[in-house]
Amino acid sequence: MTVITPKKMSFKAQQHKFREDAILDAVNRLLAQKGYDLMTMDEVAAEVGIAKASLYKHFDSKDSLAAASMTRFLEDSLAMARHLPKHLSAVEKLKSVVRWAITIHLTGTMPSLPSTRSSIQQTLLAHEPYLTQLESLTELLGQWIHDAQVAGDLSAALPGEVILYTIYARSCDPVVDFLKNGGAFSDADIVDLLVHTCFEGMTKPPPCEL
Amino acid sequence: MTVITPKKMSFKAQQHKFREDAILDAVNRLLAQKGYDLMTMDEVAAEVGIAKASLYKHFDSKDSLAAASMTRFLEDSLAMARHLPKHLSAVEKLKSVVRWAITIHLTGTMPSLPSTRSSIQQTLLAHEPYLTQLESLTELLGQWIHDAQVAGDLSAALPGEVILYTIYARSCDPVVDFLKNGGAFSDADIVDLLVHTCFEGMTKPPPCEL
DNA sequence: GTCTATAAACCGATAGAC
């Protein structure tokens, strides 16, 4: 009897994954909208269109649900970063990452990373898959930061950590919400303005007319 | 009979104000540490050293307590801004404001302004004293931003709102916490690094060795 | 005004039928 490893997942497994992705999509929207502490499991269930108890068949707790959402977002970020055109310079790749993150933020589907002051932070730092993805992304960005400094496109006098943390923070910058709510700028303008002030500051004028 | 308007508050009133200030100090510390949603009224009472019911004799609700804390912080900010040395240029004044805010942040006594994703935001925007202070501060900073643009110290091509929002956001930047927790930098270094990246970006090197 | 004790509401998580 030959055992054939199926190329595709079984129908059951596919359905299971599809359901979980739908849940995580809903969680992303709610996290982007209200943040972790204000998001309730009842809301998640309602948004997905299933009962709350069904939610707990897929995820152990609210913490693990949020951790899964964050982990998937990091996976997406890493995949995006790794598929950037090879001909880009290091600093252009870094700008592309920030640009991509702000774009996601503007669509209202970026799980707001609670940097501090949220009860989920401890859980996140104890969640193995999350840490693995975060370390991979940090390593990749760290390499680009180093390259950009060597190339003279980023200040070599600035500690790498400062640049890395700044890039992470700007990727979920509340200024995005301020400008979006103000209504005076298009999404494309907001992205350009924020990427510019992040890397070039506010003393240097933007390249084109904004 | 002559009615003499007392120069100083009555002892009762003084004591009342002293108590309220002690409460707001505790709220500031707790807001800085855990944020609004995770701060409980029990903790506030315990931190001050009074019973929870006594808290409600001074403030109507958790919302109004947080609003009072935020309003007092804005008052302090405005007072600081108005007492800056007159000989400073507009951009130097703006940098001083950010520098001051980050310094407060580092002492752990800055009530984290919940830009979005917090249940208090609506209450805050309906709280008259808060709005009044915010408008005064915005007007003052707006004038300085304009002056700095005319003087060529800030890019005139950058919309004033973008600069204003960026200054507000950098004043409670999570990067402060990242660097503080990293432990590799002194508080003074952190302030210098963040003020620099805020205004000059990451391409230009800092003036001195950091 | 300050306290203890408690009401009222909300939310995370689970039991048990289907």
Place this chain on the structure above:
DNA sequence: GTCTATCGGTTTATAGAC
């Protein structure tokens, strides 16, 4: 696996004695 119904814990806010 999905549902309805509910438990148990936490939190805001208040009642009532002193």
